[in-house]
Structure formats: C-alpha cells, structure tokens
Amino acid sequence: VDGQSEQRLRQAKTNYAGERIILIPYNLGDFHWIGVIIKFKVDEQIELAEFINPVKESNFIPDKLQREFRNVFPSTVLRSRVSQIHGDQQYSAFLTIKNLLKAVKESEFAEIKSSNMNLSHIQVTDDRQRMNCLFEDQSLN
Secondary structure, X not given: OOHHHHHHHHHHHHOOOOOEEEEEEEEEEOOEEEEEEEXXXXXXOEEEEEEEOXXXXXXXXXXXXXXXXXXXXXXXXXXXXXXXXXXXXXXXXXXXXXXHHHHHHHHHHHHHHHHOOOEEEEEEEOOOOEEEEEEEOHHHO
C-alpha cells in the first residue's frame, strides 16, 4: 500500500457529501487486490469502515493501510471483514469486487428492511471512474 490509498481515502471524504457508501478496490501489485468499504451517515459520521483481503495466506500486512486510514479518519477504526477467500491471488480482483458488492447488498438490505424502502443510492469509486448508481433491488419485493 503506497500513498495512493491515502489519497483515495481523502477523495472519499471530501469529494462527496451526505449518506453514501464508498467502495475502493486497490491493486497491491502482482495480481493482488484488496478492497475498502466505508459507509457514511447523513451527518458525515462513519457507520462502517472495513477492508477485504480475499487472498488466503497473503503477505499483505494491513498496518500501513490502517495508519493511512487513521490519518484521514482519526476517530474511526478500519476493521477486517470476513469474506470469501482463495489461495490464488489471481482471483483476488474478482473476489474483491464480489465481496465489496456483497457488503453493500448486506448493508443496504439491513437499511431497507429497517426503513421499509427498496430504493438505494450507492457511490462507487475506483481508479478509472466515479459513478453514481441508482438501483432498485427487485429481489426484495
């Protein structure tokens, strides 16, 4: 993890406002991907901050990522999320995206269930693009 992850965390904090979910897939190199999910409340407080490392027996040490996260969000702890893993890091990009989307779905499902709504707004951030997606989860009906 180089300074790029801290820059992306700062963008997640400053480039958007309001209630949102930010997904940050990050390539560590050598086909090894990790992901970060941050869920913000309306008042800009962080409700959830987790990282995903889908590589079994990985050499990734999260200490630097934790430090960079604390530099941007000093009052929040970035926790490891239990996720689907694989022994071959070449599958990590696919599993990172799959695990991040699953985390969003679980988070949104809990929110939808509690608020009795089925329309959700998600902001996805990655290296190449930023996009806002408005989706309706038909499976909840």
